Amino acid sequence: MKTKSTLIIVAGLIAAFALNALITGRAIQRFKKEDRAISVKGFSEREVKSDLALWTIQCRVANNNLMEGSQLIEDAKNKVVDFLINNNIKPDEIIQKDLVVNDKMAQEYGNFDSNNNLRYIIDKVIQVRSNNVDNIQKVSRMTDELLKVGVILNNQYGGAVRYYFTKLNEVKPAMLTEATKNAYNAAIQFTSESQVKLGKLKRASQGLFSIVDRDESLSGQGDGFYMPNTMDIYKKVRVVVSVEYSVE
16 A cells, blocks of 8 residues: 555656756747847948038227227227128028127226236127028138238137037938848848847847038047037938847
């Protein structure tokens, strides 16, 4: 009787081990089938032309008489505006901004010498905002004409023109399609070389679009007012997508 009970227990253990092995084997098989995957990236880049130009012009005068200085800066401002309009920049593209008066005698830690220094420095800022980027680029290279008529430009702004590309939404769809296609081609090449079969798309994520100057290495090398990726009229738009496929 005891021997019979022992045989039943042994048979039960053998059956349990066999069932556990079967379940484990199927789990491993399912894991290999369902969780084998590859991740690839697709890249798209396009060269575009800026469609918006911002040109900041700051003219300056120095004088010991505030009223006289105010008239001088007004004359300088008018000469700048006339110069812009005469070069096909529209009046509604010209924005008159800050007027700043710096009184050197009022500076707390200054050592103003009225015999050797002019007391008032007056700055007037004019900004040009235009979609005619080619004309702005051309006119911004002609500022020597302002010097010839006595207009002094402040080097704080340096007459720099900043260029922007604002039509990103127009190129996004085609670029995402191209990047996704490139990712798929990379996955096909990988599976072909690895002698496996590419399965279904599991997930995909889009990276951020970036807009940089065409000659990126030349961007952002200035100091102070100069801003990276705004100095070149031509830009490069880039995007990267990450895609994961199952592998059979």
